[in-house]
Amino acid sequence: MISLSARPFIKTVAAAALAAVTLQGAAFAQALPGKGKTVRYAQSDSLGANYVTAQIISRAMKELGYEVKLSTLNTTLFFQAAGQGDLDLATDVNMPQREPAFRAVEKQAELLGSGMIVGGGINGYLIDKKTATAHNITTLVQMKDPKIAALFGKDGRADLINCDPGWSCGDVVDFQLDKFGLKDTVRSVRGKYETLMVEAVARVKRGEPAFFYAWSPSWVNNALIPGEDVVWLPTPEDALPPNVPNRGSALVPGVKGCAGGADPCRMAMSSWNWASVANKQFVAANPAIKTLIEQIKFPLASWSAWEFNINKNGASSANINRMADEWITQNKAMFDDWVAKARGGV
Structure with a gap:
């Protein structure tokens, strides 16, 4: 039998134990929210x-x-x-x-x-370095020249590999082709991007012309190294669709592989x-x-x-x-x- 004098002590111990369990439970909940x-x-x-x-x-x-x-x-x-x-x-x-x-x-x-x-990434237009060097192509607007454009297509127009249908980057590209006066000489090709780019990579590796939109970091710019396999083509001015916010200048310093050695290099838009x-x-x-x-x-x-x-x-x-x-x-x-x-x- 427990004496009356011992009962307050036992209650105190029990309360302390209960408090400890409660605190442990709270700590566990915090450790695993x-x-x-x-x-x-x-x-x-x-x-x-x-x-x-x-x-x-x-x-x-x-x-x-x-x-x-x-x-x-x-x-x-x-x-x-x-x-x-x-x-x-x-x-x-x-x-x-x-x-x-x-x-x-x-x-x-x-x-x-x-x-x-x-620090973010960059995005813009690229062509194979072999064609860029052979024809002195250093800017995107040179695609207005039908002779230049014809190098990248089979019917006198350049085929530009664009983004997937539904990707907003494709809307930016289509807007810029119109804004820069390139729609008559450049065809925007929108399909499954990865599939289209596998073929583009293969063309460059075979020494054939290729023209595409891409971003870095990405697998594309590791398969085709800017400055070695391909070059970025600077755009003539900043230009974005009304529904795409301008987060700053598209002029990006220190871009490796910018055609003509331009620095800064004007990309399709500011960093992403x-x-x-x-x-x-x-x-x-x-x-x-x-x-x-x-x-x-x-x-x-x-x-x-x-x-x-x-x-x-x-x-x-x-x-x-x-x-x-x-x-x-x-x-x-x-x-x-x-x-x-x-x-x-x-």
Whole structure:
């Protein structure tokens, strides 16, 4: 039998034990803010190093306790799904080119962070260096000359490989062809970009002319090195469709492989970046994800290395996952810091 004098002590011990359990539970919940939750995460159907970063980010979210369901789809479809609450997050939305589509759902979705590429990337028009050198082609507007244009097509017009139908970069290209007076001599070819570019790469490797729109970092500019295999053609002026915001001058200093040695080189537009877009309700309910994404970005050297690897070794799931695992191993302190700060941001 327990004495009356001992009972207050026992109650105190029991209360302390209960408090300890409660604190441990709270600490565990903070350590795993995603426990019991699923992130419906999307990656673009435009294959590239963004698939590697999607795996790195997926692993970080799993460290926070989340289950991650990754889907691959066109960015236009992602915006629709995010606006409807059917998908939660994407971290490879090309901005500013995708901004018009984002604005259509900005009441339901929001931007997180400042972009996945440190310093951003470039985009513009390229031709094979062999033809550029042989015919002294140093600017895009030289395509007005039917003799120059005919070098890149079979019927007197140049075939310009443009972006996929539905990609806003293609709208920029079509607008600029009109603005620069090139529609009579240049044909915009819009199909499955990766498929068209595989053939373009093969043509350049065979020593044949090629004319295409591309961006860097990308697998294209690792398969065809600017300054060695191809050259960027400067545009005559900044020109964007009314629905694409101007984020600054298209004049970019230090562009390797700009035709004629131009520096700065006027690209199709100012620098671009992989932006992160998330459903607003999802962000409100998951502050740890917001804190995580706001920290993450990768240097241009990492993007270029991944693109080179994909071009050389393919884009199998095994290769993508291997690159993600290697990056985490080599940058473990940074990765762990992202996760720790995300836990603390709850």
